[in-house]
Amino acid sequence: GRDEHRSLRMDKPLPDSLLDRGAQGVIGQPIDRVEGPLKVSGRATYAAEYPAERLSYGVLVRAPFGSGKITDVVADEAKALPGVIDVITDYPSFIRNPQQGGEKKAPTQGVEKVDYHGEIVAIVVAETFEAARDAAARVKVAYEPAEGAFVFAEHRDEADRPPPDQIPPKSSQGDVNAAMASAAYTVDQTYTTPSQNSAAMEPHASIAEWKDGKLTLHGSYQMVASDQMQLAQALGVKNDQVRIISRYVGGGFGSKLGIAPESVAAAIAAKRLDRPVKVAMARQQVFDATVRRSNTEQRIRLAADHDGKLTAIAHETLASNLPGEDYFEPAGIGTHFAYAAENRLTDHKLVRLNWLLSGSMRAPGEAVGMLALEAAMDELAEVIGIDPIELRRRNEPEQDPEKKVPFSSRQLVPCLDRGAEAFGWSARKKTAGDRRGEWLHGMGVAAAVRSNMLQKSSASVELTKDGRAIVSTDMTDIGTGTYTILAQIAAETLGLPLDRVIVHLGDGEAPPAAGSGGSWGAGSSGSSVYVACEALREKLAQAMGVDPDELTLKDGRVIAENRAVEITELVGDGMKVVGTIQPGHQEKLVRQASYGAHFAEVKVNAVTGEVRVVRMLGVFEAGRILNRKTARSQCLGGMTFGIGAALSEELVHDRRNGKVVNRDLAEYHVPVNADIPQLEVEFIDGRDHHANPIHAKGIGELGISGAGAAIANAIYNATGVRVRDYPITLDKLL
Ligand code: MOS
Helix, strand or coil: CCCEEEEEEECCCCCCCHHHHCCCCCCECCCCCCCHHHHHCCCCCCHHHCCCCCCEEEEEEECCCCCEEEEEEECHHHHHCCCEEEEECCCCHHHHCHHHCCCCCCCCCCCCEECCCCCEEEEEEECCHHHHHHHHHHCEEEEEECCCCCCHHHHHHHCECCCCCCCCCCEEECCHHHHHHHCCEEEEEEEEECEECCCCCCCCEEEEEEECCEEEEEECCCCHHHHHHHHHHHHCCCHHHEEEECCCCCCCCCCCCCCCHHHHHHHHHHHHHCCCEEEECCHHHHHHHCCEECCEEEEEEEEECCCCCEEEEEEEEEEEECCCCCCCCCCCCCCCCCCCCCEEEEEEEEEECCCCCECCCCCCCHHHHHHHHHHHHHHHHHHHCCCHHHHHHHCCCCCCCCCCCCECCCCHHHHHHHHHHHHCHHHCCCCCCEEECCEEEEEEEEEEEEECCCCCEEEEEEECCCCCEEEECCCCCCCCCHHHHHHHHHHHHHCCCHHHEEEECCECCCCCCCCCCCCCHHHHHHHHHHHHHHHHHHHHHHHHCCCHHHCEEECCEEEECCEEEEHHHCCCCCEEEEEEEEECCHHHHCECEEEEEEEEEEEEECCCCCEEEEEEEEEEECECCCEHHHHHHHHHHHHHHHHHHHHCCCECECCCCCCECCCCCCCCCCCCHHHCCEEEEEECCCCCCCCCCCCECCCCCCCCCCHHHHHHHHHHHHHCCCCCECCCCHHHCC
16 A cells, blocks of 8 residues: 555664664663553453453363274263353364474364374353353263373384474584593483473463454464464465454463464354354363473583583484474574584484474473583583583684574673672582581572574554554564563654554554564564664655754654754654564574573572572673563563473373373462572673664573573582482482
8 A cells, every 4th residue: 555665684784773873762771561551450451351242152172082083072962051052073183283383284174083182172162151161071072092102201212303394403513422432521411301381371262253254363372473374274264364363462482372272263163153252271271282392301412621622512302292293392402502612413303292282382492402401511510620600611602613603792701700790609619518407508500592583574653643653563462571662662763752652563454573482572573663663764854854864853853953843743644664674694694692691599408308499690691672671571581480490390291191180380380489589680781783773682582591400500519419300309309
């Protein structure tokens, strides 16, 4: 239409940024969340909360067995209950797959083959939720069981290497075996991590409504544009027949990157019944039938010379997934560039299990990979007899050790140094035995690395004739602060007070963004808003008859050449630009990542083995910090999940059928307030000119990377016991 478009591709570094020249001074400020009042007063509408006329309620029916063929779904008793409208059994079986971009086979009508316990096989729809739930419990699924793979240890030797997709499973350089054989010091250890659940506070929920052949679905999703495509594919309709709206999302942590079964169920039922249907998953259903992080078995080999310089790093991972699914937990992803070493190997293989689909969760790769690598680095420091920070300093690479390209920006050593000073690292005892009463005290350190990615993203920004800016994109705010930082970027670049910027998110009819995932959300969507605002500044300059570089935009006024006019005098009936950012050559010419250092002090009860975290500090560098409050909160959340990974989070699978045994938040232990001590976060100021025009790198998943390893290393420092099987529960310490 008449909208103007402006696009920028990151083919070269961009040292100049309007954000450094803005006169508003709101970038970086710890601004409260702009949507905060709506959330705390209950006026922010989440997916399950939209009203709809003639709304009916769907409840999912799960397979009560781990592997086999369904022979019959008996629903007579369920259908006879008052209020029950229908029981839908021809539900497409492939919807377990699009979750994480997995197997792309055509949908079948009705589930026949079941691959994991709890797989969705039918939907009950009723006039009330209670009737639907009651009926769902009375649906009988008859089946012929088949042999299944339910125990990791029994099938680990049959692991296969998945085909290379976006992340190659294997890379190698030099000769690790030779380096290990001739090294002065070596570590060769295996670390294991269990299946985990994202544990977002808001369970998955969808309300579906069809009108004139078009579906509108209120859902709780992280990546609206790609979720619309997945849903269209699952339903066998065209992409433009599906509109997803996710204005507020109560956490996703990976579990809402792709569509989950409830969206397909709601859409199918709503079409069949010709009325709106809501399907809200119960917590147990989220655990059973959305997605898990795979368990891992990681062998780390490190070789070092007499000076403590690494000569080899090998990181070989076994993860698990369903037969036919190729997503693997990329545990070695940070190992490619964390430290220098001539001889290098990373490898990933999959053990095929009849366990729930595995997929992305909270820093896929680094979150569990650094639990292994950073514990092994701690072990190597001890073998060599040097301080663990010194070991990392000696192995700081000058460039990417595999790709041989420069780092876009890298301040790992400054993070370690700053943290050591602020945390009081010099007081750390070199060996275990700092006993105070019943408690053994210890300190640990670990590095954090997280790849930085830019993804194609668009946003429209409209300057209205009454002098406001309206930002519109299908980008989501999953609790991260997107509403606020996008408002800050528009306010800064357009010279508007923050309360004159309105941000609309999460509507699939708005310009498509990359969504919230992979820590790319702020950099990508923020840059699309920036690109649009830069174009709007040029239009204002043109209206003023001056060069854009001569403009100062402040407090709603446009100032140049000793003239100052209200912005409303220049915008006419309004100005609108759709801005798009996309990745370019900078992705390949430089290595982009964010860095940090975690410091932990723990105490371990010498009698019971109970571990308490006493205090933690994380020092991070992620380029420009757009909002110190929301960025800090991201890091606090990551560190908290690091505590969970180190000490308590573990999905247990029944050895007989793979069923998730501990499938609620009472039995799957994420840290609660009482588990969290004093957590401190510091930022080292940075700018990354290679990342994007706003010079910000990813921060969402940086805080979890390495956090659990710092705790594991502190436990070793306290007790002299090295537990390599996470979580480090008290039974493993005694
Ligand atoms: Mo993240 S696991 O990419 O939501």
